[in-house]
Amino acid sequence: MHGESRWAGIRSGSFGASGDLYALYDAMRREAPVWGAPWGDVYVSHFDLVAACLTDPRMSHLPPASGVASDSALRNWLIYQEGSTHAAIRAAFQKPFASGGPAALKPYVDQAVELHCTTVSDGDLDIVPAFARAVPESVIARLLGVPAADIPRLRAWSMAARELLDGGFGTAFDETTNAVDEMSAYFTAHAARLLKGRELPMLLAGLPDLVGKVGLDVAGANLALLAFAGHETTVHLISHLFYHLAWAPDQLATVRDEPKLVTNAIAETLRLETPIQKICRWPTETIELGGQRLAKDTLVVLLPGAANRDPRRFAEADRFDLRRPVGQNLAFGRGPHVCIGRALAEMEARAVLAAALERWSAIEPVEGGAKWLDNASFRGLDRLVLRLAA
Ligand code: HEM
Numbered sequence: 401m402h403g404e405s406r407w408a409g410i411r412s413g414s415f416g417a418s419g420d421l422y423a424l425y426d427a428m429r430r431e432a433p434v435w436g437a438p439w440g441d442v443y444v445s446h447f448d449l450v451a452a453c454l455t456d457p458r459m460s461h462l463p464p465a466s467g468v469a470s471d472s473a474l475r476n477w478l479i480y481q482e483g484s485t486h487a488a489i490r491a492a493f494q495k496p497f498a499s500g501g502p503a504a505l506k507p508y509v510d511q512a513v514e515l516h517c518t519t520v521s522d523g524d525l526d527i528v529p530a531f532a533r534a535v536p537e538s539v540i541a542r543l544l545g546v547p548a549a550d551i552p553r554l555r556a557w558s559m560a561a562r563e564l565l566d567g568g569f570g571t572a573f574d575e576t577t578n579a580v581d582e583m584s585a586y587f588t589a590h591a592a593r594l595l596k597g598r599e600l601p602m603l604l605a606g607l608p609d610l611v612g613k614v615g616l617d618v619a620g621a622n623l624a625l626l627a628f629a630g631h632e633t634t635v636h637l638i639s640h641l642f643y644h645l646a647w648a649p650d651q652l653a654t655v656r657d658e659p660k661l662v663t664n665a666i667a668e669t670l671r672l673e674t675p676i677q678k679i680c681r682w683p684t685e686t687i688e689l690g691g692q693r694l695a696k697d698t699l700v701v702l703l704p705g706a707a708n709r710d711p712r713r714f715a716e717a718d719r720f721d722l723r724r725p726v727g728q729n730l731a732f733g734r735g736p737h738v739c740i741g742r743a744l745a746e747m748e749a750r751a752v753l754a755a756a757l758e759r760w761s762a763i764e765p766v767e768g769g770a771k772w773l774d775n776a777s778f779r780g781l782d783r784l785v786l787r788l789a790a
Pocket residue numbers: 478479480490493625626629630631633634637674675676679680730731732733734736737738739740741742744745
């Protein structure tokens with residue numbers, strides 16, 4: 401068995417320092433791109449193999465019934481659905497993006513940026529709570545009709561969900577009551593209230609159809625997913641963007657000189673520091689992958705963060721380079737479950753960066769100012785103190 405003890409950290413948590421994770425991915429890609437872990441799961445790190453699994457219809461999203469018997473609301477989340485249930489929830493959630501288009505979301509983003517980015521003071525600032533978290537949080541709350549007073553609860557649930565998901569399916573699905581259940585109960589009550597009112601919030605135009613097709617409880621669980629997925633990852637995208645620009649002053653100067661490179665900066669950040677580090681699939685039959693046979697129902701963990709640094713795909717893959725052609729990376733997934741909210745996440749990151757570049761002539765790192773999340777499923781910063789000067 402390759403790297404058995406060296407790679408055990410991939411299972412859950414334990415990545416404090418920024419370098420550890422990528423050294424592990426390097427070794428995995430080199431020595432065992434399809435790695436059967438001693439605990440039975442399989443990890444996939446090559447770009448081509450991850451991309452192939454994302455679009456392979458034999459790779460199911462549905463966790464096998466055996467092993468995870470529980471009523472956890474997580475079971476109802478869109479990301480663990482297939483077939484008609486998946487289609488119904490996805491259609492409801494895509495409705496606002498398809499009808500008004502992302503442009504309809506712009507005023508929400510602009511207002512949040514105005515509120516959180518232009519009012520903070522200069523000097524040494526932890527940008528994570530100040531705007532990297534505050535902007536996506538307040539945007540998703542307004543788009544879902546969640547009152548501002550409930551944002552602290554949304555924050556606590558999201559952080560708990562992040563930890564719960566990193567704990568593995570055994571724990572996440574088997575706990576009888578957890579943060580996701582509480583969050584789902586809140587959103588089920590929220591959905592019931594909204595359906596009695598006259599106007600639906602922007603992102604919930606498809607709510608009546610959704611409830612008609614899957615019922616109120618499943619709809620509530622999926623509103624919780626939308627609230628969680630709709631901001632937790634964007635928080636990390638924005639923090640990573642500022643981290644990499646602050647730590648690479650030449651790149652920061654480049655994007656100041658050529659504002660059109662903001663798009664590259666966002667794509668390059670998502671490639672280099674992919675917020676979602678694990679995507680799970682279960683083969684519906686025995687399959688062959690990278691020369692290995694994988695049994696039906698094996699948990700196959702795709703590692704988009706490893707794929708996005710695969711040197712076979714990206715030259716000098718560990719380098720943050722705004723001149724790199726914007727190619728396709730796997731940060732938003734691919735195939736039938738590809739991210740619904742990409743346009744919104746990118747719009748938020750663009751707006752925050754534009755406001756920051758206009759406001760501060762200096763955005764600099766502070767020694768010891770960065771603290772990485774201790775989480776192997778979500779890549780992010782708990783704290784990012786930067787020195788900002790007008
Ligand atoms: C930087 C920000 C984001 C990243 C990196 C990201 C990443 C991803 C990835 C990798 C998937 C695919 C999961 C899989 O195949 O199992 C996904 C799915 C999803 N994302 Fe995002 N996402 C982001 C922002 C958003 C936002 C802003 C929203 C909502 C407004 C959102 C809503 C969703 C939903 C509902 C799904 C499930 C789609 C399905 O299962 O069919 N995401 N996202």
